[in-house]
Amino acid sequence: MATEPPPFDFKYQNQFVEWMTALDSRDPDASPMAREICENTVYRLEAYQSSYLARVTSTLSDTLFEACENLFGIELVSQLLAGYFKLHPPHAENLTDAPQGFPQYLLAQVKSREGLLFADLADVCLQRWKMLTAHDPKQQIPTAETPLSRMAVLSPAAYIHPCSNHDLSAAWGFAQEKTNAILNESIFMEVRGVFLVKSSPTDFSVIGVPSALSSMAISLASGDSLEAAIDELSSNANADGESIAPLVQHLVACFSAGGLLTEIPFGEEMEQ
Amino acid sequence: MKSATFDSWGVGLRAKHFQDWHAASSIPMLEIMADNLIHHEGGPALWHTSRIVERAAAVVLHGVAMNIGGTTPLSLNYLAGIQKLIERFKPLVVSDHLCFSQAAGLQSYELLPLIRSRETLEHVIERVDFVQQFLGHQFTLENISAYVAYKDNSIPDGDFLSEIAYRSGCGILLDVNNVFVTSKNFNLDPLDELKRFDLNAVNQIHVAGHSLKEDFLFDTHDSQVCTDVWDLLRKTLETFEVCNYRRVPVILENDNSEVILSDLLNELEAGKKFCLFGTPGTTSESSGRPTANGN
Numbered sequence: 257m258a259t260e261p262p263p264f265d266f267k268y269q270n271q272f273v274e275w276m277t278a279l280d281s282r283d284p285d286a287s288p289m290a291r292e293i294c295e296n297t298v299y300r301l302e303a304y305q306s307s308y309l310a311r312v313t314s315t316l317s318d319t320l321f322e323a324c325e326n327l328f329g330i331e332l333v334s335q336l337l338a339g340y341f342k343l344h345p346p347h348a349e350n351l352t353d354a355p356q357g358f359p360q361y362l363l364a365q366v367k368s369r370e371g372l373l374f375a376d377l378a379d380v381c382l383q384r385w386k387m388l389t390a391h392d393p394k395q396q397i398p399t400a401e402t403p404l405s406r407m408a409v410l411s412p413a414a415y416i417h418p419c420s421n422h423d424l425s426a427a428w429g430f431a432q433e434k435t436n437a438i439l440n441e442s443i444f445m446e447v448r449g450v451f452l453v454k455s456s457p458t459d460f461s462v463i464g465v466p467s468a469l470s471s472m473a474i475s476l477a478s479g480d481s482l483e484a485a486i487d488e489l490s491s492n493a494n495a496d497g498e499s500i501a502p503l504v505q506h507l508v509a510c511f512s513a514g515g516l517l518t519e520i521p522f523g524e525e526m527e528q
Numbered sequence: 529m530k531s532a533t534f535d536s537w538g539v540g541l542r543a544k545h546f547q548d549w550h551a552a553s554s555i556p557m558l559e560i561m562a563d564n565l566i567h568h569e570g571g572p573a574l575w576h577t578s579r580i581v582e583r584a585a586a587v588v589l590h591g592v593a594m595n596i597g598g599t600t601p602l603s604l605n606y607l608a609g610i611q612k613l614i615e616r617f618k619p620l621v622v623s624d625h626l627c628f629s630q631a632a633g634l635q636s637y638e639l640l641p642l643i644r645s646r647e648t649l650e651h652v653i654e655r656v657d658f659v660q661q662f663l664g665h666q667f668t669l670e671n672i673s674a675y676v677a678y679k680d681n682s683i684p685d686g687d688f689l690s691e692i693a694y695r696s697g698c699g700i701l702l703d704v705n706n707v708f709v710t711s712k713n714f715n716l717d718p719l720d721e722l723k724r725f726d727l728n729a730v731n732q733i734h735v736a737g738h739s740l741k742e743d744f745l746f747d748t749h750d751s752q753v754c755t756d757v758w759d760l761l762r763k764t765l766e767t768f769e770v771c772n773y774r775r776v777p778v779i780l781e782n783d784n785s786e787v788i789l790s791d792l793l794n795e796l797e798a799g800k801k802f803c804l805f806g807t808p809g810t811t812s813e814s815s816g817r818p819t820a821n822g823n
Contacts (some may be wrong), residue, residue: 266599268649268678269631277634292643293676300675303741310638318785346635349568349593349606354635385645467812494698 268292275301276308277345279338311351312489313337320352324378334372336362535585536775536801539792540782548789555584556796559779560617562591562624566609581617583625588777589619590701592805596659596669597642597652598628607662614665620777621732623668623701626652626689641674644683649691656696668699668731673709673738673747684722685710699731703754704761709738709745718760727767735761735799736781750784752795762803 284290284301313334324333336404340361346354362375470489538557549555564573567758582589614622627639642648658668671689693700711718737751768776780796790820
């Protein structure tokens, strides 16, 4: 039963969802299933479409893409999300899994430095979400081994309080699968600091931070937002948007590894 | 059920209140959202929920994505996720909505109304049977708010759900706010509509807030419950007491990200007093809503 289609016509359901997600016809009277609806209530169809639109734009902007919203404003983020979902109607059962292609969509849309930053930041947001929602099979309170006062979770929104148990717990779970890949990448770079990645309550791995990113990492660790840190990196490195992008991506990769930043010996301290 | 004498009034557990619940000295019955705990193996939400629910008076499990009235094959992964949650939390009630939410391979993330016909009824019963067999647990369906009416609707809302419950053995989650909203949207009397539901099959009740959208009511869950809805709940509970008194879980839902937990619990307490004791003077004139101890 569960895999067989019903033996009767439920076409109105397809029409309803296709119309809602198409987002190109806000006129309920023009909707294909309007003929199924009582005339005096057809105009209310728009309420369903508006609710769907709000869910895939402002709801995602407020949560998953919070950092994008802070930097670019809810109006622009919502507008771009609406454009994305119009082209790519959602198939994912879970709403937060639906915009996985959003960064690629943004990259295809824009050529400016700001556009590249937006795409990078959207990718950061998705990685951060994965980190925060990663499964911790041990179900332990992760703060037992390391004093919180010596930790910061590097995330695109560094102002997120690092002491929340689930953030660290999730970071540990996610770190385990990412650590090796990051280590392999970072050995070719000039290391100026380290991320201390905790993949279990007792196991630590060290990830190198290239010098070009150290100012950005310090900026983040001191509580600056990602946009401020990117500006810091930009001014120090005198780099244009194209050269920033791979650096940002590397830092994002570090974040994805669940980077618990603990007393990183950056700069002069490192050189000594 | 964790206690034979549990307080059957509770609230929906939301992520924004996790820290407050951890710090709370006592926790009432909670409704947990299955959809927040199934994907990504539960993630941090499962960690918090597990620890909070350990101290809760009782728990009920609620979902939004079963798509029980849809034509897309039921997701076996989703059902397996529900089954794991049943084993883990041993909820009193396992519920979702009588609606469809996906079609043509697309997700709407909305609760969309079904055409209430004999065909749909047979289709839903067949799917409910499958769900109950899969889960090894009674399944419960909630009536939704509707804003449009189909020309081919041939069975009233309450009769429709009641027949599904009678023939499949599923329970009814009676959302009193949804009865109110739908009735008002189609110029029907809410109490008359409520009486169409088979109260003997009701094993859980919802109350929530709604808002006015142009000239119709919209189920938003983002405001306090209005007096009319509390009054409708009071009459429902009176009916229970007269015909067949049972402790039916009553859950207050509020998805407003700004709402403070203490305010939510105060609202629950005020509504409870209003419904159970008709406490005089508990209705705020300014808001038209019951308030705890007149505060």
